[in-house]
Amino acid sequence: MGLLSKSQYAENLRRYYLEHYGERDTDIWYPQPAVNVWVFGREGKIIALKSHILTGIVTEKREDA
Numbered sequence: 001m002g003l004l005s006k007s008q009y010a011e012n013l014r015r016y017y018l019e020h021y022g023e024r025d026t027d028i029w030y031p032q033p034a035v036n037v038w039v040f041g042r043e044g045k046i047i048a049l050k051s052h053i054l055t056g057i058v059t060e061k062r063e064d065a
Contacts, residue, residue, distance in 0.1 A: 003053050009036040012051040016058040021047075041065055 004012075017023070017038065028041035036051040048061045 004036075004051070004056055006035050008056060009051045012056045012058055013038045013049050016049055016051075016060075020060075 013036075017040075021027075021042070024042065026042070030039040030041070030046075032038060034050075036053055038049045040047055044065050046063050046065050049058055050060070051058050
């Protein structure tokens with residue numbers, strides 16, 4: 001089992017984002033710190049979504065903005 005592709009990371013992260021947060025025009029998107037990480041701001045929180053490099057399982061971390 002090898003690393004996932006960039007498109008696989010994007011698909012995993014998008015699916016997780018839509019299922020758990022739903023798309024909002026008011027979300028503030030930050031530059032990707034890594035190919036397998038998305039970071040956005042919503043309602044005073046900074047939310048980082050990370051797709052595991054081997055399994056693709058997405059985890060999240062939330063902090064106050």
